[in-house]
Amino acid sequence: MPPLRLAIVGCGAAARACHLTGLPPLNGRVQLTALIDRDPRQAEDALALYRELGGTDAEKVVLATDPAEVPDAFDAAVVVVPHTKHAETVEPLLTAGKHVLLEKPMATSVADARRLAEVAQAHPDTLLAMAHPRRLFPAYAWIRRMIQAGDLGELCRVEWTEGHPYAWEPVSWSMFDRRLAGGGVLTDTASHVFDTLLWWLGPTVEVVDYRDNSLGGVETDATAHLRFGTVDVFAEFSRLRALGISCTVVGTKATATIGTDFPAGECTLTTASGEVLHRGDIDPVAPAQGEWELLFTEQLANFAAACRGQAALHSDAADGVRVVELLQECYQGAARTPWPQPWTTRGTDNAGVTR
Ligand SMILES: NC(=O)c1ccc[n+]([C@@H]2O[C@H](COP(=O)([O-])OP(=O)(O)OC[C@H]3O[C@@H](n4cnc5c(N)ncnc54)[C@H](O)[C@@H]3O)[C@@H](O)[C@H]2O)c1
Known part of the structure; x- marks a missing residue:
């Protein structure tokens, strides 16, 4: 052929x-x-x-x-x-x-x-x-396998932190000009994260709270509290602050942690009673891959x-639509809350809301 x-x-x-x-x-x-x-x-x-x-x-x-x-x-x-x-x-x-x-x-x-x-x-x-x-990152696939097998028990909470000084070098203004980018760290980075969460936790999700620091340009920082059924997800993203790159998935039987960058760094799996079942890299299980180019x-x-x-x-149009629905619900939904910006004193109150 x-x-x-x-x-x-x-x-x-x-x-x-x-x-x-x-x-x-x-x-x-x-x-x-x-x-x-x-x-x-x-x-x-x-x-x-x-x-x-x-x-x-x-x-x-x-x-x-x-x-x-x-x-x-x-x-x-x-x-x-x-x-x-x-x-x-x-x-x-x-x-x-x-x-x-x-x-x-x-x-x-x-x-x-x-x-x-x-x-x-x-x-x-x-x-x-x-x-x-990211569906092909070994650690992300590991978490999904454990969720599907029930190894973590009933899921309770996911905490996701992904923040570092911006280092990607686009050849155009694609990531910084709202007319090209659409949005900032949420559009760019959280689109990966939201796809992962939907892949792990299923399509039923509500936005409990969303905040970002856009004053008209693309946001550099954002926080989202999402709820997938009974699972609360707290996510924080930054293009400026070195917040770390980690995700913790807490279940009734065990808690797993991974790094969110490739190849994911040290991962852990700890039972509810404190026994460490795993610490270290995760072997790639096909179709996941252990090298960036692969x-x-x-x-x-x-x-x-x-x-x-x-x-x-591995990922189809319906997956793409679900991610955009969640992004738009964050940006334009009722749960959007002003990000406190006490430094914007002129014409605004302390919550950054223009009067
Ligand atoms: N690993 C990843 O998943 C990953 C990493 C970075 C970027 N991306 C995605 O890749 C896409 C591009 O990002 P980038 O960092 O390469 O941006 P970039 O600015 O480096 O490149 C964009 C290119 O598109 C060209 N272009 C603009 N409008 C065009 C048009 N209408 N028709 C043809 N070409 C056009 C520009 O001239 C430029 O060369 C975005 O969707 C971004 O989110 C994915």
């Missing part, structure tokens, strides 16, 4: 650090055939990296500024453009019959996310997959197999 002909749409930081580096082990199964970016320099730089990585048939890869310029060059696309451009980029691809693997979050509004899911459904020959690579290789391999009807997707 000939390899799946793949375009990368949006050739910036994530396209290079994640998707291009994940391609080499897929030789023969997935062939890069197009690099597409509004900014031609980004596509050229991505092609140079593809060559450096020893990518096959680099001389045949076409460069374009819009997928519509090269419709015959590819059968499937990984879409890695800024958040607010996801929906307008993906919809024409799906209607043109292309399979799409879409970066997180699926869209920046529930209406856009649901429309993409509907368009995908209306084109049953095309597949819309979500890039939610996360994206597995994600692409699964996408390619699913395009051929040979596998179920």
Whole structure:
């Protein structure tokens, strides 16, 4: 069977650090055939990296500024453009019959996310997959296995902290300009976390409290209290403060802790009576992967197999919609509370509410 002909749409930081580096082990199964970016320099730089990585048939890869310029060059696309451009980029691809693997979050509004899911459904020959690579982190998969097996008992509480000075280097203003980013740390980081929580705890969730420090720009800090059935989740995110990167899952039988960064650092499993059952790394159990590049290789391999009807997707359009619904409920729902900002004295009260 000939390899799946793949375009990368949006050739910036994530396209290079994640998707291009994940391609080499897929030789023969997935062939890069197009690099597409509004900014031609980004596509050229991505092609140079593809060559450096020893990518096959680099001389045949076409460069374009819009997928519509090269419709015959590819059968499937990984879409890695800024958040607010996801929906307008993906919809024409799906209607043109292309399979799409879409970066997180699926869209920046529930209406856009649901429309993409509907368009995908209306084109049953095309597949819309979500890039939610944390599902392939060994420690995240370990927690899910334990929840499903009942090893933690009845779940009571999850505490999630993820904060460090911002270190990702996008090639454009995609993460800082609200017109491109949609939102800040919640849109960018919590989209991963919310997908994980929904994957672990199921789709029934309410937002009990949400706060962030946006005064019109993208938020750098946010807290969310969510409730999944009877399980309370307390999450805190920061792009500025070194809060640590940890998650604690408390059950009636046992408590598990993991690091939330890859590869997750020291994990622990302690029984309710204090016996330490595990301390240390978690071995990857397929499809989870123990190396960063392999996360994206597995994600692409699964996408390619699913395009051929040979596998179920690790994460699909419905997963993407659920994440966007939760993000939007935080940003716009009734549980949003002003973040105290005592330093904003002019024209505001001490809670940061403009009068
Ligand atoms: N591991 C991960 O899961 C991970 C990590 C970082 C970023 N991301 C996601 O990847 C996506 C892109 O982030 P990034 O850090 O690569 O941003 P970036 O700014 O580095 O790259 C975005 C690229 O898209 C191009 N672009 C903008 N509009 C376009 C359009 N309409 N058509 C074609 N190209 C267009 C820009 O010129 C730029 O080259 C986001 O969805 C982000 O959340 C995922």
